Amino acid sequence: MKASMLFQWNEHRAPMSWLAIGLLALLPMTADGDEHPWDTLQVHGFLSQALVITDDNDFFGTSSENAGSLEYTELGLNASFRPHRKVLVAAQLLSRRAGGETSDATPTLDYGVIDYQMASSQSRTLGVQVGRFKNPFGLYNQTRDVAFTRPSILLPQSIYFDRTRALGLAADGVSVYWEEHTAAGTLRFRSGLGSPQTGSELTRQLFNGAASDVSASEPSAIAQLLFEDPTGQWIAALSTASVHLETSLGGHAADFEFQPWIASLQYNEEQWNLTAEYALRQQSLKGDNVPRAFDITGESWYVQYQRRFTPSWSGLIRFDRLINDTDDRSGQRYEQGGLGPAHSQFADDITLGVQWTPTSMLMLAGEYHAVNGTGWLPKQDNPEARETRQHWNMLLFQLSLRF
Amino acid sequence: MPFNRHLSTLISALLTALMTLALLFNTASAQTSEELPKTIILIAHPSVGTPMIHRDTARAMFAMRQRTWPNGQAAQIFVLPNRDTVHGRFTKEQLGVYPHQLQLAWDRMVFSGMGQAPNRVRSQEEMREQVARTPGALGYLEREYLDESVHVISME
Numbered sequence: 001m002k003a004s005m006l007f008q009w010n011e012h013r014a015p016m017s018w019l020a021i022g023l024l025a026l027l028p029m030t031a032d033g034d035e036h037p038w039d040t041l042q043v044h045g046f047l048s049q050a051l052v053i054t055d056d057n058d059f060f061g062t063s064s065e066n067a068g069s070l071e072y073t074e075l076g077l078n079a080s081f082r083p084h085r086k087v088l089v090a091a092q093l094l095s096r097r098a099g100g101e102t103s104d105a106t107p108t109l110d111y112g113v114i115d116y117q118m119a120s121s122q123s124r125t126l127g128v129q130v131g132r133f134k135n136p137f138g139l140y141n142q143t144r145d146v147a148f149t150r151p152s153i154l155l156p157q158s159i160y161f162d163r164t165r166a167l168g169l170a171a172d173g174v175s176v177y178w179e180e181h182t183a184a185g186t187l188r189f190r191s192g193l194g195s196p197q198t199g200s201e202l203t204r205q206l207f208n209g210a211a212s213d214v215s216a217s218e219p220s221a222i223a224q225l226l227f228e229d230p231t232g233q234w235i236a237a238l239s240t241a242s243v244h245l246e247t248s249l250g251g252h253a254a255d256f257e258f259q260p261w262i263a264s265l266q267y268n269e270e271q272w273n274l275t276a277e278y279a280l281r282q283q284s285l286k287g288d289n290v291p292r293a294f295d296i297t298g299e300s301w302y303v304q305y306q307r308r309f310t311p312s313w314s315g316l317i318r319f320d321r322l323i324n325d326t327d328d329r330s331g332q333r334y335e336q337g338g339l340g341p342a343h344s345q346f347a348d349d350i351t352l353g354v355q356w357t358p359t360s361m362l363m364l365a366g367e368y369h370a371v372n373g374t375g376w377l378p379k380q381d382n383p384e385a386r387e388t389r390q391h392w393n394m395l396l397f398q399l400s401l402r403f
Numbered sequence: 404m405p406f407n408r409h410l411s412t413l414i415s416a417l418l419t420a421l422m423t424l425a426l427l428f429n430t431a432s433a434q435t436s437e438e439l440p441k442t443i444i445l446i447a448h449p450s451v452g453t454p455m456i457h458r459d460t461a462r463a464m465f466a467m468r469q470r471t472w473p474n475g476q477a478a479q480i481f482v483l484p485n486r487d488t489v490h491g492r493f494t495k496e497q498l499g500v501y502p503h504q505l506q507l508a509w510d511r512m513v514f515s516g517m518g519q520a521p522n523r524v525r526s527q528e529e530m531r532e533q534v535a536r537t538p539g540a541l542g543y544l545e546r547e548y549l550d551e552s553v554h555v556i557s558m559e
Contacts, residue, residue, distance in 0.1 A: 031501060042513075044520065076514075080513075090517075091516070111516040112516075115516070117470060117471075122459065122473055125463075141510065142515040142516050148510050230459060231498075232508075234456055282525050360506070
């Protein structure tokens with residue numbers, strides 16, 4: 001199979017999962033004494049509904065009006081099975097709304113892969129995934145829409161903000177994973193090459209709807225190197241990606257380049273953990289006569305302390321900072337250039353949160369954010385940047401179920 | 404909007420109070436479980452030809468990262484509920500990880516297309532029955548629940 005073929009698929013054509021199903025038919029279903037492959041079939045799902053209340057500015061719907069916004073909903077359903085001892089087939093449908101239109105909740109294929117684990121021994125694991133795979137990026141990206149895998153209702157927005165979510169979430173192509181198990185711990189390397197999802201969601205999120213025809217003629221690349229000590233007490237990771245998109249702004253062809261780096265570190269104790277991530281994002285928009293062309297480096301970091309009080313109660317405190325352009329940290333130059341308010345170029349967020357998990361299927365969470373700046377505030381909820389307030393507060397409640 | 408700075412201060416005070424309350428609950432519940440520890444052993448389906456596995460391998464198999472036995476046979480993992488004391492003792496004493504770490508690892512596998520969840524059993528009797536019935540099965544139980552229907556695996 002030629003890799004170049006794979007990148008031609010996009011949302012409107014045959015998804016990779018169909019190819020996956022086709023390949024499945026070729027696999028020996030009862031090899032090596034695995035008598036009943038369908039016995040390995042598993043179905044899992046999750047559902048989250050949040051209430052978002054803000055004093056000023058809107059986040060995921062009209063949260064500053066009346067009793068807040070209920071427009072933050074996540075619903076997922078997945079199935080997986082092992083037709084052969086070295087093969088895993090898995091796919092997930094995701095319906096998500098975070099403000100915007102009701103039609104945003106239309107289910108999409110979140111991932112759909114055939115995973116072939118060619119080597120699995122005491123010292124090494126080596127495998128490949130073909131299809132739509134989730135990008136390993138930072139500590140939380142792969143399952144960022146699953147509340148049970150998040151320490152808080154909202155992930156630290158400086159790194160996991162919605163604007164480039166579609167771009168970083170998953171890709172259609174090939175991904176490899178390689179694990180080395182040593183006495184000191186496990187070293188995991190994952191790398192993927194594929195076409196990012198460039199649907200209407202991305203077009204709207206990326207340049208405030210000013211761009212049209214966002215497409216990717218070149219595959220994007222992503223890589224992560226992660227180290228975990230034998231008991232998972234220390235986790236350290238370095239992730240990077242390179243995305244190249246073609247688009248058109250005001251009728252002029254433009255090239256958009258996005259290259260983020262994330263360094264992650266987590267320390268786990270039985271009753272608490274400390275997590276920090278630091279990211280640098282290089283972004284550029286270039287082209288002849290393109291309005292608002294830019295070439296900037298953004299910086300994001302957070303430090304988070306999570307404490308488990310009982311098996312069912314936990315609390316969290318976090319400081320999170322986003323700087324959109326490291327050459328203009330206060331946003332003054334941006335404002336003087338008449339591009340918008342200075343406070344849209346940064347965001348400091350202090351978060352306090354609690355989670356209550358009375359059963360393994362149910363979680364209730366609440367959290368409070370004190371925010372200075374609107375750097376990650378979704379533009380679709382706040383179309384007029386000049387009307388936003390620099391200092392604002394947000395309160396969220398969320399009910400989550402999984403099976 | 405009827406939501407001002409005073410209210411937000413009140414909310415953060417409330418959250419802090421809630422955390423303190425939860426901390427009190429914690430110290431109260433920690434005193435209840437004091438039993439004599441019984442030895443927990445690894446068990447497998449009789450068809451499993453491996454007599455001994457390394458602790459790192461057991462950890463990778465229970466974390467659902469390794470899908471096969473060292474000899475290549477497909478593995479089926481069985482676990483007790485997260486808050487079962489035998490499960491808690493097994494993960495902490497034998498694997499050196501906490502039950503909530505394992506649960507998070509499973510969720511990350513299951514919801515990212517990287518792997519599957521382990522099979523759940525409700526009791527040690529059910530653990531023994533399921534492991535005895537499922538080719539490639541790996542589980543654990545206290546020695547007193549052991550019989551000839553399952554195969555004992557030692558851990559290096």
